[in-house]
Amino acid sequence: MTESPASQLPPPKERRRLRESGSLTQAQVAARVGVGRATVRAWERGHSTPSGQEGEAYARLLAALAEPAAGRTDANGRTGSSALTPAQAFDALYAFCAPALARQTYLLTGRRELAREAVEHAFQLAWQRWPEVAQDRDPAGWVRAVAYEWALSPWHRFRPRHRSPEPPPADPADRALLNALLELPPSYRRTLVLYDGVGLDLPETAAETEASTPAAAGRLTRAREAVAAQVPHLADPAELHRRLVELASTERLQPPGPTTVRTTGERRNVFWTRAAIAFTVAIIGSTALTLRTAPTHYEPPIAPARAVQGVPPPAAMGPLSRGEQALRDKLRHSQTSGPERLTPVAG
Structure with missing residues (x-):
């Protein structure tokens, strides 16, 4: 009894992983199998079952994609024949994701150097947290989310190297x-690239953009309308997808090798660890100095000075009044006759 194509196919999520492992887009798979891109998307989501000659061709294509991947890591860090070291698993994920991710990030930013930096930063962070990333159900999505967040950070506008176009x-x-893409709000741009560029379905796009499914659908609709308003012939979603793939493919963005990324990340970790240790030592030293020089007993503060009441203001310099002149003359004439005064007499 001959098996049907559906019985020979892997689960829907594995179909998508195998396509991405071969660096193929949904449109390229559709062209090889002889169906539309929407059909391939439905197969990868599990919404429909391949059948007939198209299903057989699809099964053969997936089998061919699965053969080279049998000896290397899958999306969860496992292998088909032998276990890989963490470095080998990381290098396999990097080789699988980095080139396409750099092109996607370029669509978000319009800057080649920033796209390379975002991919390098994302994989350095992935290497720092490799036990967590290796066990994630979608390591490629984990790295993509970090790269997109870094690329769309508003702080890049203050960097001198990114001020000039x-x-x-x-x-x-x-x-x-x-x-047209760069004029969209960042959240709309990201939603459009994920759905029409990467090929995620709406729930996956909503989850990666941290939005509800209706909100993601609204962003996608408005983003398509804004792009079609500037480029009318891209009103068709299939044509928009094709043009996004072509635009990303025209830029030859080559991220650094995985060994360089791992080494740079490790050196950066060592630097920040040493900086944290030095800062902690400085805090401890300043605290010890403060305790050493601080007084050991209580010293009451000096009370603030209080003004003395009843003191006449000092007389201003100037001519004497008539009363003062009379008092002066009286004192001069009564200087030797008064009983209260003593006049020294020469002996």
């Missing part, structure tokens, strides 16, 4: 599409 794409059509 980068050269735009050479093709006028690519320039128009990139300008």
Whole structure:
């Protein structure tokens, strides 16, 4: 009894993982199998079951993609033939995700150097937390979320190297599409790239953008309308997806090698660890100095001075009044006749 194509197929999530492991888009798989992109998306979501000649071709394609991956790590850090070391598993994830992720991040920012920095930062953080990332149900999504957050951070605008614009794409059509993307709010831009560029479904897009499914659908609709208003021929979602893939593919963004990323991340960890230790030692030293020089007994504060009441104001310099002149003359004439005064007499 011949098995049907559906019985030979892996689960829906594994279908998507195998496609991504071969660096294929949904449109490329659809072209090879002879169906539409929407059909491939439905197969990967489990909404429909492949059948007929298309299903057989799809099963053969997935089997071919699964053979090279049998000896290397899967999306959860496991392998088909032998266990890999953490470094080997990380390198496999990096080789699988980094090139496409750099191109996607370029669509978000329009800056090539920033896209490379975002990918490098995301994988350095993934290497620091590798036990957590290796056990995650979607390590590629974990790294993608970190890279997108870093790339869309508003603090980059204050960096001197990112204040001047980068050269735009050479093709006028690519320039128009990139300008339309960059004019979207960051949340709309991210939703559009995830859904129409990466190929996530709506619930996955909502989860990665930390929004509800209706909110993600609203952002996607408004983002498509804004792009179509500037580039009318991209009103068709299928054409928009094709152009997003083409625009990302025209930029040859080469992130550094996985060994460089791991080494740089480890050195950065050592630097910050030493800086934290030095800061802690400085705090301890300043605390000890304060305790050493602080007084050991209570010294009451000096009471504030109080004004003495009843003191006449000092007389101002100037001519004497008539009363003062009379008092002066009286004192001069009564200087030797008064009983209260003694006049020295020469002996």
